[in-house]
Amino acid sequence: MRIDAYSKRGGDTVQIEKYTEELKLLGIDAFISTDLNEDLDDIDIIHLVNIDRPLETYHFFKRAKKLSKKIVLSPIHHSYRHIDLHESHGRYGLLKYFNLILKDYWTREKMKNILRVASNKDLRKIRKDIKGSIFKKQQIILNNVDGIALIAEGEGKAIEEDFNMDIQNYVIVPNGVGFDNSVSDEIIEKEIDVLVVGRIESRKNQINIIKALKDTSIKLTFIGKENPNHKKYYNEFIKLVNKHSNVEYITEVSHDEISNLYKKSKVHLSASWFEVSPLVDIEALYNGCTVVASEHSFSKGYLGNNVYYVSPNDLEEIKNKVLMALNNPINEMSNDKLQQTFNWKNSALVLKEFYTSLEEVSGGD
Numbered sequence: 631m632r633i634d635a636y637s638k639r640g641g642d643t644v645q646i647e648k649y650t651e652e653l654k655l656l657g658i659d660a661f662i663s664t665d666l667n668e669d670l671d672d673i674d675i676i677h678l679v680n681i682d683r684p685l686e687t688y689h690f691f692k693r694a695k696k697l698s699k700k701i702v703l704s705p706i707h708h709s710y711r712h713i714d715l716h717e718s719h720g721r722y723g724l725l726k727y728f729n730l731i732l733k734d735y736w737t738r739e740k741m742k743n744i745l746r747v748a749s750n751k752d753l754r755k756i757r758k759d760i761k762g763s764i765f766k767k768q769q770i771i772l773n774n775v776d777g778i779a780l781i782a783e784g785e786g787k788a789i790e791e792d793f794n795m796d797i798q799n800y801v802i803v804p805n806g807v808g809f810d811n812s813v814s815d816e817i818i819e820k821e822i823d824v825l826v827v828g829r830i831e832s833r834k835n836q837i838n839i840i841k842a843l844k845d846t847s848i849k850l851t852f853i854g855k856e857n858p859n860h861k862k863y864y865n866e867f868i869k870l871v872n873k874h875s876n877v878e879y880i881t882e883v884s885h886d887e888i889s890n891l892y893k894k895s896k897v898h899l900s901a902s903w904f905e906v907s908p909l910v911d912i913e914a915l916y917n918g919c920t921v922v923a924s925e926h927s928f929s930k931g932y933l934g935n936n937v938y939y940v941s942p943n944d945l946e947e948i949k950n951k952v953l954m955a956l957n958n959p960i961n962e963m964s965n966d967k968l969q970q971t972f973n974w975k976n977s978a979l980v981l982k983e984f985y986t987s988l989e990e991v992s993g994g995d
Contacts, residue, residue, distance in 0.1 A: 658985070674700065688770075689756045711792075780800055806973050824843070836867050843876070888913075
């Protein structure tokens with residue numbers, strides 16, 4: 631994994647930790663490494679993570695290929711079309727001006743890699759991998775791994791569109807969710823009109839949500855920590871929260887408290903600029919919310935017509951879809967169905983079967 635997977639924990643960290651935990655329970659000797667010099671000699675299958683930030687991924691890929699190891703990739707890929715919209719319309723602070731100067735996506739990514747290497751002594755050891763085209767390195771990885779573990783069908787379509795390729799050997803491995811099994815038929819008063827759960831940062835688009843709903847009587851509640859790298863965005867968000875009486879902000883709550891707040895909410899809204907498969911949509915459905923999800927994610931492949939969808943840069947649509955969700959609630963996916971689909975144990979079972987198929991191919995060579 632990326633070398634800062636634990637110091638800067640993200641969704642990819644949780645995903646791979648859960649894979650590892652469940653694979654161990656299935657008898658597979660799985661472990662996570664962020665060590666660029668990890669000894670790979672006695673490892674049967676190398677499972678790489680993250681194609682969008684490929685510096686470490688490319689390094690491990692080259693080492694695994696040199697040793698003729700079987701390689702699986704979890705791309706965790708976000709649509710570049712959606713990322714570009716965020717970069718051009720959703721950025722605040724210095725990053726906004728940075729994007730005005732460097733308008734090309736690949737040039738920006740190259741600069742980010744240079745800055746990462748310059749600020750990290752471990753990455754300096756692989757600084758030569760900065761040279762050349764990031765796009766070509768990503769294509770090399772995608773075209774030469776033995777199998778790809780996608781989170782959703784939509785992720786595969788985005789990869790084919792963004793990298794001009796046809797994915798051959800792949801499997802769909804939905805992320806799991808830590809469900810609260812205390813959910814019951816007890817009637818809980820819905821005190822909150824619209825709940826928004828997520829870290830306060832430009833990608834999550836909280837400011838546009840406030841702008842869309844500020845002139846309504848809708849009670850809007852945000853939950854999420856500040857992203858320290860998005861200080862200007864956070865400050866602007868706080869100004870808007872303080873300005874509008876229908877908006878409430880809760881900085882941090884426990885997992886149990888979040889479950890309770892879902893249950894007290896009529897609608898959960900996510901209008902992110904880009905996502906892969908946001909767990910908040912699933913958690914909100916499970917806890918009885920009508921969900922309004924971002925069109926810029928791959929949730930539709932899982933959730934279909936059981937939720938409403940919005941475009942993150944269309945304020946009028948955000949307002950109208952929220953009003954529709956409040957007036958015409960939908961939540962037709964049973965909790966049993968959600969638990970069966972978004973289950974870490976099932977994810978591990980799919981992965982184990984995929985690994986076995988690759989080893990059988992190897993054994994037949």
